[in-house]
Amino acid sequence: MNKVLLVDDDVELSAMLAEYLEQEGFATQRVHDGASGVQAALSGDYDIVVLDVMMPRLNGVEALRQIRAHSRLPVLMLTARGDDIDRILGLELGADDYVPKPCTPRELVARLRAILRRGQAVDTPTGPATGDGSLQAGALQLWPARLAAHWYGRPLELTGSEFRLLELLARHAGQIVSKQQLSEVALGRPLARFDRSIDVHISSIRQKLAAGSDGRSWIQTVRGQGYQLIRDGD
Secondary structure, three states: OOEEEEEOOOHHHHHHHHHHHHHOOOEEEEEOOHHHHHHHHOOOOOOEEEEEOOOOOOOHHHHHHHHHOOOOOOEEEEEEOOOHHHHHHHHHOOOOEEEEEOOOHHHHHHHHHHHHHOOOOOOOOOOOEOOOOOEEEOOEEEEHHHOEEEEOOEEOOOOHHHHHHHHHHHHOOOOEEOHHHHHHHHHOOOOOOOOOHHHHHHHHHHHHHOEOOOOOEOEEEEOOOEEEEOOOOO
């Protein structure tokens, strides 16, 4: 049974969501301020956090920043509908996904399950694998079973969503992967119109990989088609 931490100052809404989640087989715990949410999230007792952006004292964005300073625990943000600033900032800070409020409990459950499923392999291996279960793509080495990554032999800090996106690109290194495929396979949901989640995650990954010696990004945008992880020598 997956344990969900709900962090939302709306007591009535969080109670309703908790009831629905428990009917769907989740164990839940509710806290109603950001500081308590950070403390609970870092306790190691939960599999995933649902974190509201708009809270008094310590808002969700700052709470996420504090969680990410110490943990890669999956975090799903609840954002005001249409508020792109909070949504993009949350993704840049390492949120795994977001759901705009008001949301239906059914949508929330679907997003939570999608995030939790990402612990499994994202695709049938097509890239070169090594004897230790890792995936090699040039200077990039990934260990999908434990969500670990090395870039030029040094540990690469990635969120769960970033890891799954990079893994899918690595499995198809040198090939174009569509945004639709990236969303469906790596994020576990269809790509919605005007959804910028993939772009924000890719931007964060690019910053962590830095540019090549020729100044090019290791992840190329192919306009109208998707993204491509370039291989050494491409």
